[in-house]
Amino acid sequence: MASPSTIEPRQQHIQPVHPNVTVPLPEQPIDRLVRTFARFLHIEATSGVLLMLCTAFAIFMANSAWADSYLMFWKTEVGVSFGSLHFRHSLRHIINDGLMVIFFFVIGLEVKRELAHGALADLRRATLPIAAAVGGMLVPAGIYLAFQYDQPAARGWGIPMATDIAFVVGFLALLGSRVPNSLRVLLLSLAIVDDIGAIIVIAIGYTHELDGRFLMLAAIGIGVVHLFSRIGVRRFPPYIIAGLFAWFAFHESGVHATLTGVILGLMTPAKATIVPDHFHQYLLQTGDLFRGEGWHNEDRRAHKVREVQRLTRETVSPLEYLEATLHPWSSYFIIPIFAMANAGVSLQLANVGDSVAVAVALGLVIGKPLGVLLFCLLTVRLGWAKMPHGLSWRILIAGSFLTGIGFTMALFIDGLAFGEEGLDTAKTGIMVGSAISALLGMTFLMWTLPKHHAPHTAEE
Numbered sequence: 001m002a003s004p005s006t007i008e009p010r011q012q013h014i015q016p017v018h019p020n021v022t023v024p025l026p027e028q029p030i031d032r033l034v035r036t037f038a039r040f041l042h043i044e045a046t047s048g049v050l051l052m053l054c055t056a057f058a059i060f061m062a063n064s065a066w067a068d069s070y071l072m073f074w075k076t077e078v079g080v081s082f083g084s085l086h087f088r089h090s091l092r093h094i095i096n097d098g099l100m101v102i103f104f105f106v107i108g109l110e111v112k113r114e115l116a117h118g119a120l121a122d123l124r125r126a127t128l129p130i131a132a133a134v135g136g137m138l139v140p141a142g143i144y145l146a147f148q149y150d151q152p153a154a155r156g157w158g159i160p161m162a163t164d165i166a167f168v169v170g171f172l173a174l175l176g177s178r179v180p181n182s183l184r185v186l187l188l189s190l191a192i193v194d195d196i197g198a199i200i201v202i203a204i205g206y207t208h209e210l211d212g213r214f215l216m217l218a219a220i221g222i223g224v225v226h227l228f229s230r231i232g233v234r235r236f237p238p239y240i241i242a243g244l245f246a247w248f249a250f251h252e253s254g255v256h257a258t259l260t261g262v263i264l265g266l267m268t269p270a271k272a273t274i275v276p277d278h279f280h281q282y283l284l285q286t287g288d289l290f291r292g293e294g295w296h297n298e299d300r301r302a303h304k305v306r307e308v309q310r311l312t313r314e315t316v317s318p319l320e321y322l323e324a325t326l327h328p329w330s331s332y333f334i335i336p337i338f339a340m341a342n343a344g345v346s347l348q349l350a351n352v353g354d355s356v357a358v359a360v361a362l363g364l365v366i367g368k369p370l371g372v373l374l375f376c377l378l379t380v381r382l383g384w385a386k387m388p389h390g391l392s393w394r395i396l397i398a399g400s401f402l403t404g405i406g407f408t409m410a411l412f413i414d415g416l417a418f419g420e421e422g423l424d425t426a427k428t429g430i431m432v433g434s435a436i437s438a439l440l441g442m443t444f445l446m447w448t449l450p451k452h453h454a455p456h457t458a459e460e
Helices: 029-041 046-062 067-073 091-116 123-148 152-161 165-178 181-205 212-231 236-253 259-267 276-290 301-313 318-342 355-381 393-404 407-418 424-448
Strands: 014-018 021-026 077-082 085-090
Touching: 046 067, 046 165, 046 318, 046 407, 077 091, 085 091, 091 181, 091 259, 091 318, 091 407, 123 152, 123 181, 123 355, 152 181, 152 355, 152 407, 152 424, 165 181, 165 393, 165 424, 181 259, 181 393, 181 407, 212 236, 212 259, 236 259, 276 301, 318 407, 355 393, 355 424, 393 424, 407 424
Parallel strands: none
Antiparallel strands: 014 021, 077 085
């Protein structure tokens, strides 16, 4: 058997990553599979399709012969014990109050990005989506309360308020270049502001009795995170430990624990530590180390590798790095798992006509587009904002129906309003209302949008 040093190397292919740059790594058989999978994940509609599949699976299982076993699975208790301290909760609770913290953290990062560099950074550009989002929250809540006023189910007023950004992105992607960039930006900005509104609703409307001691501990945890940022701590583990401490304190305080994610996301720095030009100079200075025998003679190669890795990461902001790292986990793992744990609803004809289901569905189908359009019209007529270039009222009316897709946040608030398992009638209203909104939005957009749309311009 030949030794490794005498084996003839097979033909190697360098992997291109940029028209003018190649990565000096030999291509391996798994790289082709990974690249194909990565391209699939980068398709805008993918996360929405996966979410729909998981929702369909949950509904199927909840109405099958395995319904009892499926629903009981999410009630399975898991936890840890340390001496006299016990932390035991159902699997659904761990998902809703634990994993969903990462989802809310990503929302916090997205909001911070939009406030720092995006559509919400310029008040003039932000006025229209903010007004649209406010209208799209107030009118659905008003419609719901009109049906449930002075009823026990009035507590669910926040259910039809938020737009599900994953579904909106997915449906817009199906229409491709026909969708004006101005409509895309407006709807996504509106969804971001919607998320902010939903977070405020959760914090104010769905917070139970408060425990001041744990609130103080949560404040200390958040303060430690801020201190780490001020003194220049760059490693993630200290932040993770302090964040977990704050999460546990919020969880025990009565404030919903997922708000920890939002707060930490908003606190994440949006500026890079190292200027790219300075990093370029560093690479030029250390380049000689990799020439000739220099690297083989280097006795601290592992240390040098870690240094280059750390400095490379510091060329982008922590916000950008964390959003790129966590967004796939949020979109392709956490939200689908959340859907499977919470979307299982028994489909009964009686539920469709229930007053709660009707209130939720009307809030989504009628309240969302009506609120969006009324507040947009009012804002434009008062001269506070202008319609974006390339966006007509006809297209905005058609696109506004997509804002009635309120799946993820609606289910989340349903669980807060009516207990961990939520209310089947409310879930039925969410499913029916979101489905009708998607159908109307896509139908009107395909009818309204031109068959071929001009390439996006900078003005849009």
